[in-house]
Amino acid sequence: MSDAVHLTLLLPGPQPVPGCDECRKLHVARRRARHGSARADANVRMRRHQEVSHR
Numbered sequence: 001m002s003d004a005v006h007l008t009l010l011l012p013g014p015q016p017v018p019g020c021d022e023c024r025k026l027h028v029a030r031r032r033a034r035h036g037s038a039r040a041d042a043n044v045r046m047r048r049h050q051e052v053s054h055r
């Protein structure tokens with residue numbers, strides 16, 4: 001039925017960098033996010049953090 005939407009929610013975002021506290025926090029927040037929009041938001045925040053801190 002809504003396979004496309006379901007798939008989008010299952011798409012992996014950026015992976016947390018081992019040993020990074022900020023990544024771990026963002027990763028936990030993403031796992032707690034129940035709505036697709038909140039999850040997408042967490043993905044954006046982690047991507048932004050990794051662009052700055054893990055280049």
Ligand SMILES: [Zn+2]
Nearest residue numbers: 017020022023
């Ligand atoms: Zn990090």
